[in-house]
Amino acid sequence: MIRRNIKAGEGKEGFPGARGFYDPEVWAKVTGRARYGIDLALPGMLQGKILRSPHPHALIRNVDLSRARSLPGVRAVLSGTGLGAKPYGIVFDDENPLALDRVRYIGDEVAAVAAVDEQTALEALQMISVEYEPLSAVFDPEEALLKGAVTLHDDFPGNIAWENRINRGEAEAAFKDADLVVEDTYALPSFHPGYIEPISCIAESEKFDGLTLHTALQSPHIVREILAGVLGLSISRVRVISPVMGGGFGGRVYGNLKLYLLAAFLSRAAGAPVKMQLTREEEFTVGRPMVAAMIKMKMALKEDGTFLARQADIITDNGAYSAQAPWVSKTLSERNDSLYHIPSISTRVRLVYTNKVPTGQYRAYGNQLANFACESLIDRAAGKLGMDPLRLRLKNCIGPGDTSVHGLQIKSCALSRCLQDAADAIGWTERKKGRGYGISAAIHAGGSIVFNPDFRGASARARLELDGRVTIVTGEQDYGQGAHGAFALIAARALSRVPGEINIVSRDTILTPFSIGALGMRQTTIGGRAVQLAAEDLLARIRDCAAELAGEEVVPEGGAFRTSSGRLIEPVGIAAFYCAKTSGLALTGEGRYVPEKSDYDQSGYGNIAVTYSFAAHACEVEIDRETGALTVHRFVAVHDSGRIVNLLTARGQVYGGVAQGLGMACSEGYIFEEGRVANPTFSGYRIPTALDLPSIETLFIQTDDPEGPYGAKGLGEIVQVPTPAAVANAVANALGEPVNELPLTAEKISRLLHGWECAD
């Protein structure tokens, strides 16, 4: 029997009222009435298309737009030189909306057209002639680091976009004194978030230098700032309105900035709204997948299994432009160090430019990539020590009250319990012959306080409506992960209401408080906490107003108020009273959750987040020893995400994350041929179908976190982190041999089994 740690009275389904409560948007989605980006249209709208470089690296000698301009139906044609835009970027400014004198990957944006319909826009692209002078290109990051390699950006000699070294403790000494040192090199390709709705937008340039952009984003407020900067507009004149989002997974934090910028430039030039949409092929060839990584790693242990030190030399493949890749590389290079007690760390990470698809981010910021290396190497060490991999992990687990090697302050933590329960559920002690078993654990930060050290929290407004309902106004985004439903449950709890009486307003930068957005598992933790505080603030104000209305003391009673003389005052009455009294205002509560400032120092040491979530995944696999085909039979995911707000949607997050992790482990990944994406389709980039997934069991160990709202912590990103390593460890267990490359295709496993080499 598995022990489920759900506190009595909390209800199995999550917070009070969670059972039978569904985010109202679900009705629109299930009937086909929800409007996504691809569904939007505005009167007089034009269609925009982009001309892209066929070369991985070339100088642009000349761009001739004249023929395209004269095609009937064409309303605007732009090239880089005509734009006069400044370079931009997310971490550093290494991109232009359209290439100026040089293209750096196959797909680089060279010219853009807006026309009355798509057909005409495509025809116009054909009529643009570009003279290129091809340059030699570099596709392999290790080659790009060599002396004499061709340089992509003059500002970044040696092709190093970003690099970092971290030294904690005495790694060198630890390796000298160790009883055991294990090491290996791990390779992972680029992975795409693979949301099913391709990114699209409509840009509407407005009079007086304004812009309205319709596109679904995880971080609309931040994108608004970037757009205003590049377009030379005042921030308050740029408005981002998000339709329903067809999946994000980190890929829509900034979405496709270039697409938005070009739509805006075209709209300005044509004086009409311009819609642009990536094709599925463009999603894969110019969308922003996560960096590929090469991880050389070494671990030092004592004979009894105590971890002493870890050393890593990491190269991440940036592609042609940088976007969020430095942040991804940073998380990738550090986060796993805080999962166990490891006294000494020595890490070097280099992010390297190559002439390939520029990268962005994908759920969990690379934590899952390094997790594959770290957790595989731990199994390797266990094998060498003759120790059970589960025991070796349990021996070194971080726990509540600990400060990790990088200074993370762990408050609530059920890591060892996650590991133990995952092992129990998969049947660790009665493992069947002929099957492979693997386990892996993870930590992920929930609610970064160092993303912007001065802006650490979130805010929300709560408003009592004339009908007595309460509206929460939030800048945090929901894209199906259940954030808004969770907010309704949190607000309902604070106000002693049922969640169905809460409205959520979001998705418009004009209406909502500034927010960093849906990233780094900050929605439920930080955003939810702000909602709780706003609701509590509103409750206090409603109470004061009720007392004023009644002319006597009141006490709350199930969402309404009871006066000392026994009358019941309902919210509707209070709202009407306040509206009349103020000639139109509504009672409003404000919530600001401002976490304590971090002690984060120059070396990157210090607490980085409000909460930390933990997980352990375990699985049972079988390998066809002839073909190498891998079947994952059973999968167990145990999570400590604090108190579960809504069990139904929490389970959905875990299933979805595990499915994505299994895709990484088994079948996904970019394949390049001379810089060209060889698999830019859903048949070539193989995300799992319903026939590819094992039975997945989910368990939640509910800790009470002091920071999260009512003890809740983040879940959305960690769900994927331990999955690839759990599968890899199970495969290694089945093969009796380590694996160090993803995805684990049948061909790779066959090669490991039969030791044959690849000639081509």
Next chain:
Amino acid sequence: MDKQVVSFNLNGEAVRVRCDPFSSLLSLLRDRLGLLGTKAGCGRGECGACTVLLDGLAVNACLVPAGKAEGLNVETIENLSRGGSLHPIQEAFVEKGAVQCGFCTPGMVMSAHALLKSDPAPGREEIRKAISGNLCRCSGYVQIEEAIAAAADKLKD
């Protein structure tokens, strides 16, 4: 572009449209007839977001030439919740948490609809097969499968 009149039965109503017969049924439904419930994720038959029923069979509307619809019955997601009440499959999708971003949902519901018409009591394996042409990136399919099984039960009584 040459146009041709195509007549078919759309969600129980006869329609006649002049259109390019080589354009896709998907663009006919979405761009001409304003039925935006059917989604587009790839345009190549590889994601199933555009699934509609053609004479009761699930097909990828993005691969069906508009001219092929001539004389046939086309059923889209819009037909399932006519008059405002949800179809039992839709109810089950809501109750089981089978809808996350919801982009795959219309196609998924239509595949489930086709399945339950031909097999009122499918097992888990039949359900998985029936939705194997519909990609969902959010859900890991588990709650979708639960929803379809629950919908089968609902439709029984």
Next chain:
Amino acid sequence: MKYIIAKSLDGALAALQDTGTGRARVVAGATDLFLQEQPDRLIDISRLPELQEVTLEKGLLRVGAAVTHNAASASGLIWEKAAALAEASTLLGSPQIRNIGTLGGNVANAAPAADAAVALAALGAEAVLFDSPGRFYVKPFAGLYAGYNCSRVDSCREILAWFLIRPAGPGQGSAFLRFTARGALSLPLANAAARVTLEKGRLKEVSLVVAPAGPAPSRLKKTEALLLGSNLSGKTWSMAEESASAEVAVRGSALRCSVEYRRRLIGILAGRVLSLAAQRAQRNR
């Protein structure tokens, strides 16, 4: 541009012959054709009743070219008399593709590893074709390919009407297997089909076809010959595996798999599919 739904075979042939209004081409499910270059007129033959029939007459199984994969996989007659074909149709593409994609389209599209085509090749199917003046021909399966993705069936002039298959009789059986990187929506890395006749517990006739290996489904004649007279032991199947692997000429691709792996895979599939076909033959008394 015109899309014509053919009402009769004669009508379809007449529409093909009438070139006055531009180039015409036959279309069935359109799952392949739709994303390819399109002609001026499409003649849709998918509703012709005679092309959707599956019948057993004069000792031959006659399967219409417009039979969809799902219809084939639901046909008891095909499962009983030509299991390999039913199996290929069951595994191909996705439910949506199988609902509309046809056997004739699968063959005439001439992709090197088209699943149904591989099964039909192993079953020794013959194709019945009509040309636009209305003449009909019977062609052996191997004669239908002109090169990579290039069919000898001229779909602008000819209609592939039926496949004629020698039905499995006593002591005969067939099977189809494929290996894919994903459970659905995946073209095969390799596939194989076999048809065998047994006599006194030994292999009397063997037909073994694998793909992708060259432009058309590839018959492994050396392996077939080697196996004649063998019993149905594990040793025979390992011999088949080894021989098939050695005999087959394959290409690799960065996207799918290397030459070495494909060669191994085809060997393994060959051994397995023969064994499965033989089991069925044994049961078929």
